[in-house]
Structure formats: C-alpha cells, structure tokens
Amino acid sequence: MTRAELFSQIQQKSSFLCVGLDPDLEKIPSHLKAESDPIFSFCREIIEQTADFAVAYKPNIAFFEALGPKGWESLQKVQEIIPKDIFTIADAKRGDIGNTSKLYAKAFFETMDFDSITVAPYMGKDSVTPFLEFENKWVILLALTSNMGSLDFQVIEDKEGKPLFLSVLEKSQAWGSPENLMFVVGATRGELIGEVRKAVPEHFFLVPGVGAQGGSLSEVAKYGMNSTCGLLVNSSRGIIYASGEKDFAKAARKEAEKLQIEMKGLLDLYLG
Amino acid sequence: MTRAELFSQIQQKSSFLCVGLDPDLEKIPSHLKAESDPIFSFCREIIEQTADFAVAYKPNIAFFEALGPKGWESLQKVQEIIPKDIFTIADAKRGDIGNTSKLYAKAFFETMDFDSITVAPYMGKDSVTPFLEFENKWVILLALTSNMGSLDFQVIEDKEGKPLFLSVLEKSQAWGSPENLMFVVGATRGELIGEVRKAVPEHFFLVPGVGAQGGSLSEVAKYGMNSTCGLLVNSSRGIIYASGEKDFAKAARKEAEKLQIEMKGLLDLYLG
Numbered sequence: 001m002t003r004a005e006l007f008s009q010i011q012q013k014s015s016f017l018c019v020g021l022d023p024d025l026e027k028i029p030s031h032l033k034a035e036s037d038p039i040f041s042f043c044r045e046i047i048e049q050t051a052d053f054a055v056a057y058k059p060n061i062a063f064f065e066a067l068g069p070k071g072w073e074s075l076q077k078v079q080e081i082i083p084k085d086i087f088t089i090a091d092a093k094r095g096d097i098g099n100t101s102k103l104y105a106k107a108f109f110e111t112m113d114f115d116s117i118t119v120a121p122y123m124g125k126d127s128v129t130p131f132l133e134f135e136n137k138w139v140i141l142l143a144l145t146s147n148m149g150s151l152d153f154q155v156i157e158d159k160e161g162k163p164l165f166l167s168v169l170e171k172s173q174a175w176g177s178p179e180n181l182m183f184v185v186g187a188t189r190g191e192l193i194g195e196v197r198k199a200v201p202e203h204f205f206l207v208p209g210v211g212a213q214g215g216s217l218s219e220v221a222k223y224g225m226n227s228t229c230g231l232l233v234n235s236s237r238g239i240i241y242a243s244g245e246k247d248f249a250k251a252a253r254k255e256a257e258k259l260q261i262e263m264k265g266l267l268d269l270y271l272g
Numbered sequence: 273m274t275r276a277e278l279f280s281q282i283q284q285k286s287s288f289l290c291v292g293l294d295p296d297l298e299k300i301p302s303h304l305k306a307e308s309d310p311i312f313s314f315c316r317e318i319i320e321q322t323a324d325f326a327v328a329y330k331p332n333i334a335f336f337e338a339l340g341p342k343g344w345e346s347l348q349k350v351q352e353i354i355p356k357d358i359f360t361i362a363d364a365k366r367g368d369i370g371n372t373s374k375l376y377a378k379a380f381f382e383t384m385d386f387d388s389i390t391v392a393p394y395m396g397k398d399s400v401t402p403f404l405e406f407e408n409k410w411v412i413l414l415a416l417t418s419n420m421g422s423l424d425f426q427v428i429e430d431k432e433g434k435p436l437f438l439s440v441l442e443k444s445q446a447w448g449s450p451e452n453l454m455f456v457v458g459a460t461r462g463e464l465i466g467e468v469r470k471a472v473p474e475h476f477f478l479v480p481g482v483g484a485q486g487g488s489l490s491e492v493a494k495y496g497m498n499s500t501c502g503l504l505v506n507s508s509r510g511i512i513y514a515s516g517e518k519d520f521a522k523a524a525r526k527e528a529e530k531l532q533i534e535m536k537g538l539l540d541l542y543l544g
Contacts (some may be wrong), residue, residue, distance in 0.1 A: 060372055062368060062372045062376045066375040068348065068379070076340065094334075096365050103337070107334070107340070120394050124422055124423065125424055126419050127419065142394055146369075147398050148398050151396065152443055153440065154396070157430060158431075159429060159430075161431075164428065171425075
C-alpha cells in the first residue's frame, strides 16, 4: 500500500485507528473454544465488526507463534481475510544480520502478504534495509516505545545530549523514505511526541499505549499530527476484550466506533 | 540446562563449538530437494555428523519462518532430534512488551523445548525478564553484534563515554545471573571482547563472526575465556555449506573437527 492510499483511507473513514489483534486463548470468549480454529474465529468476528472504523490491523505475532505451526496457519488465514484496502502490520519486532532479515522479510511480505512489519533497530542499518527492498511494503521501526523498559536504553543521552531514540530516528531516515518507513512512537509521554515530530516531520507514526497504557488521544493528535495525518493509533485490549461474552464482537465494534468518533473530531480540528 | 552441565559438556568434548543451523533451500545440496522435508533432512545429517564436536546448536529461526507453517514443523522436528546433552539456542532475536515477550518465551520454551533464545535489548527490562522466569532456560541478550550495523547505535557513547553495549551489559546483569543470562558478543573486533569480559567476568558469551565474518578464534579465547570457559563460538556457513554436494555432512564434520581441535588447544592453554 502507498502512503497516498493510506491517507485516502484515513480521509474516507475519518479515522486513524489501528486495531491490534492479540488473540489469547485464555481471554477469548469460551464459546469459541469449541471451534476448529478458535483464534481465527475470534479475529474474524473482530475484523468483520470493526472494519468500518479501522484503517489498519496489527496482528501481534507472538500470540500466534505461541501456538506452534497451527498458530502460523491461523495467522495466514487472518492476514488473508483482512479487506485489501486496510493496511496490515505484522507486529513481529524482527531484526537480524542482512541475510537473516531478508528471510524475515520474505516470511512476512512474500510467504504472507503483510503491508508492513515492526523492526527493532539495535543491530543497525544492514538489519533494517532488507525489509525496505520490497515495493510498497513498509518498515515500522521501533523508536520510542510505550513500556517501562523504554527508559532503560532509548533515552540514554549521547555526548551532545541527544537521546538514543532520536539517533535512531535521524540515522534511519537515510535508509528509507516517508513512503516506506514509519516509526513506533509511544503515547505515554505526550510531550515527547512533539519532539519526535520535529525530527521526522513527514513520516507516519504507529502509536501504541493509548487507553490501557494511559496515553491520551487528543495529546497524540495535538503533538503528532501532520498534513497527511501521519498517525496510526493502536488499540488492542480496549477493543478486542471489551466483552468476554458472546457479544464480544459487537462490544468491540462499539469501542472502535467511540475511538473513530473522537478521531473524526481531531481530524476535523487539525486537517478540516 | 545448567551452567555446570554446559561446562561439563565443554570439558568432555574439549570444545566450545556452536553449530549454526541456517538451512537455505537455495544452498542445500540438490539431492535433498526430493525429500518430503528437505531442510529437516539437511539439518538431521549435519547434526548426526557434527554432534561429537559441538556443545551447542543454534537454529536461525528466520530460515524456518520463511517457509510458513511447514517451516515451523521442520523447526520442531530439528529441536527434537538434537541430543539432550547438547545446548540448544533459538536464534530468534525476539523482544517486546512484557505480556508479548511472555508468549514468545512460551513458544520457544514450552511449545518447543529450546534451552535458550536470543533477545534484543532495545525495549529494556520488561521485554527481557519474562524469558528469565523459566527454570534452567536462558536468555542470550544482544550486546555487541558482529555486523556492520553494530556501529550505528551499539557504540554510541553516553556523557561519561560509555558505549551503549556496555550499558546493556551493566544494566541487564541485575535482571538475570550467570546461570540464566548470556550475551552475544561479536568476534570481529577482538580487542573489544576483553573490554566486555571485564564488565561481565562470569557470564557466557555467544560469539558469532568467527570465520566467514573474519574473527579470529585465538583472539576470542585470549580475550574472552574465563574459568568456566565462558564462550560458545558459533560457526554456521563455514560448517554447514563446506560442500554443496552429497558429501555435505562429511565435509561439515571435517570443518567442525578442525575447529574442535583448535578449541582443544586453546582450552588446554588457558584452562589446562
């Protein structure tokens, strides 16, 4: 998918919502467990009920991988039923030496047909660029994550006072362009999103941490939105586990719609 | 596996060789392609011929993942045939927020039965500790890798002149112990291994980059060995692709034996 197509989708739906698919056998409604592929059935109903409001879906690969080869079959089926005009993110946090990253890229861009993959930056340029060689496919590089551990290394300042996450943003801009490189920028420290936006004015951000992890959507939009929106805000648990009963998909739809309405207000405010 | 068991294995075999299993369909001998599971057949023959000389096997997960669910079945079968007294490393470079790392740990330590997994440190403590909660299982944390891109971020110095990889080593020592935490320390910069060894005197290092990537085994031993050896030196391509013909496994055996003989000399020299 191109950046123009993604922005067009955002305008059509008045939404920049990404729905995170974290299908946990211990959390999905019990009536689904009798099905032949419970986590696929769960994701399918979530997708059917939220597709009106979502511009992206982000399967969290660990939840599938934990189930072995059968989990990978479920993942393939989930990827295949996501409507083609919706952006897909393999949340895999991969990254290895060049010949190995190339194979991870093959796994997610060829064996499966994801639009993008999340990548960890620690191993540097040659661990990232193999993912950027696929046409209309995207890298979403970890910059500033939303977890507690983000304070361990990502904010260490160099001799000029530049935190590591800014070095990652600056250096990696030479590896890709706003047409194939996004960044993970957590929402839990709102003021930092503005700092990141200054460093990378055009690139899209994938923003986790709104809702369950305490970030505020209006702060994210205030500090992070650019002229093509530039934001995909993810919500996982708040949507997919809104109810643990048979009405889970309808409950998910309601939560997704609530976020979309708030997003429409923010898009009108800043881009209207 | 415990550290004492690993060291005992090293003493018995007079070897600290780890054989990296990177089974590439484009590189394995063509006669294997007629088999029902070529990459499993390839790995099985390599393991049978090198097990006398290796104390660890390290399947590179990307090579299996690129093949989809069938690749994961091959990986499970490979893990299962590795002799139980040999240390197994899932070279997966995983790492995500706590609840997600927990599922990756489940995938590699429960769904499969690997002794260890390589983990990327960028997301900090809560992305690493879920892997450390499994008894007799190990995290092998990336510190200083052997690729070109290691120079992008890992050597950035903080205000006190401390490079990032040293911060990773120092901070992570509080998360685990020499009994469940190792570090990836590349061999391509020999003098740095000594610096790393000073920072973490007791922990095992997994050392890539010897051979194909240019590192020297004797330099690694000189600067890196400690009283329980403290080293697992990996060789992948140099062993498994020593021949591309029907004699590939015998050729792999020869290369593994060469390295083991060199390692015996170094163990005698420093620990004898």
